[in-house]
Amino acid sequence: MIGLFEKIPTIESIKDFYSIDNLNSYTDRPYSWSNTVCTLDGVINLNEDLTSIGGGIALKHVPQLGYLSEADFRILNAGWAFSDAVLITGKILRDEIDAICKIEFEDLTNLRLQIGKKTLQPLRLVLSSSGHIFNIRQDSTSIDSKFFENVTSKIIILTTKKGSDYLSTLRLDYKFNFEWNSNVEIVIFDDDQLDNGKESIDLRKMLKLLKIRFKIDYLDVSSGGTVIQQFRDLNVVDELRMTISPQIVGIKNSLGVDRPTIFPSTCKSYNCNNSPLLTWKGIRLLGERMIFLRGIYQYRP
Numbered sequence: 597m598i599g600l601f602e603k604i605p606t607i608e609s610i611k612d613f614y615s616i617d618n619l620n621s622y623t624d625r626p627y628s629w630s631n632t633v634c635t636l637d638g639v640i641n642l643n644e645d646l647t648s649i650g651g652g653i654a655l656k657h658v659p660q661l662g663y664l665s666e667a668d669f670r671i672l673n674a675g676w677a678f679s680d681a682v683l684i685t686g687k688i689l690r691d692e693i694d695a696i697c698k699i700e701f702e703d704l705t706n707l708r709l710q711i712g713k714k715t716l717q718p719l720r721l722v723l724s725s726s727g728h729i730f731n732i733r734q735d736s737t738s739i740d741s742k743f744f745e746n747v748t749s750k751i752i753i754l755t756t757k758k759g760s761d762y763l764s765t766l767r768l769d770y771k772f773n774f775e776w777n778s779n780v781e782i783v784i785f786d787d788d789q790l791d792n793g794k795e796s797i798d799l800r801k802m803l804k805l806l807k808i809r810f811k812i813d814y815l816d817v818s819s820g821g822t823v824i825q826q827f828r829d830l831n832v833v834d835e836l837r838m839t840i841s842p843q844i845v846g847i848k849n850s851l852g853v854d855r856p857t858i859f860p861s862t863c864k865s866y867n868c869n870n871s872p873l874l875t876w877k878g879i880r881l882l883g884e885r886m887i888f889l890r891g892i893y894q895y896r897p
């Protein structure tokens with residue numbers, strides 16, 4: 597249960613930490629885990645510029661500590677390798693211009709095949725009520741997106757009627773091929789609920805559709821805290837997977853703007869009798885610095 601990770605976690609260590617043997621999916625939803633790297637004070641993006649979050653949160657460019665970020669990236673990819681689909685959001689694609697969410701290690705794509713997955717990459721799902729799934733600079737006349745470049749593995753955009761209307765207008769305004777290719781599918785939820793006046797998709801319905809229509813048994817939620825918190829409040833996320841970066845950065849950026857956190861303040865209020873409890877299934881330490889956690893939620897009425 598407790599152990600050390602190597603500088604480059606070996607495939608054996610990864611299987612030991614993240615094995616999904618004996619974990620059954622459900623009939624009406626996938627088995628799901630969240631996947632996050634955060635600071636000790638819960639910050640998930642320093643929000644200082646549009647560089648990759650790995651740079652700041654996982655200490656990528658700090659002298660002598662870059663290996664921590666490399667190991668975290670490999671563990672992130674390992675979560676994707678064991679999944680049938682990875683869920684991210686419009687907000688991530690607006691904030692992280694380099695996000696791709698594809699497994700970049702050959703031993704991990706091989707592992708997928710060994711454990712019976714039919715594809716080298718999991719499906720990529722984008723949840724966005726608004727349809728704002730690109731980072732569009734004001735002066736630009738075309739859309740740059742690594743995520744949508746050369747789409748060779750399937751992407752599904754989960755959006756509202758309003759979001760799909762927005763995507764259609766973009767198609768007229770920009771020199772970007774919105775037919776994309778046959779690997780991109782848009783699923784529209786047209787009976788969405790209102791959340792603070794903003795349309796939002798009923799996540800239970802979304803999960804049922806992912807399970808029944810797209811045959812997703814294992815879902816990796818690589819989204820931010822806002823989505824993870826909704827999953828937790830609905831009791832539909834089974835595991836918390838978290839890398840703790842050994843730094844405390846404060847919840848506002850240098851301009852006083854709030855940073856996103858893994859546990860946003862909009863979370864439902866619980867007490868010690870009904871809070872979701874965690875049982876640690878795996879704890880790993882790397883270089884006396886970074887902690888990797890894998891916990892199973894126990895929901896209480």
Ligand SMILES: NC(=O)C1=CN([C@@H]2O[C@H](COP(=O)(O)OP(=O)(O)OC[C@H]3O[C@@H](n4cnc5c(N)ncnc54)[C@H](OP(=O)(O)O)[C@@H]3O)[C@@H](O)[C@H]2O)C=CC1
Binds near residue numbers: 684798799822826
């Ligand atoms: N350190 C890490 O491991 C990670 C860091 N991040 C960072 O975190 C930040 C994002 O986190 P956070 O702000 O919490 O946002 P989230 O990534 O949780 O995304 C929130 C967005 O998801 C969409 N959304 C959420 N719920 C619903 C719903 N029920 N129906 C329809 N759409 C929904 C909306 O998109 P829309 O606005 O398009 O309608 C909403 O704005 C980013 O800066 C990202 O870089 C993200 C993931 C991991």
Ligand SMILES: Nc1nc(O)c(N)c(N[C@@H]2O[C@H](COP(=O)(O)O)[C@@H](O)[C@H]2O)n1
Binds near residue numbers: 633
């Ligand atoms: N757990 C974790 N570790 C990292 O190092 C990360 N960069 C993230 N980020 C999330 O992973 C998705 C994008 O990854 P790529 O940019 O394609 O590598 C996105 O959801 C990030 O926020 N998570």
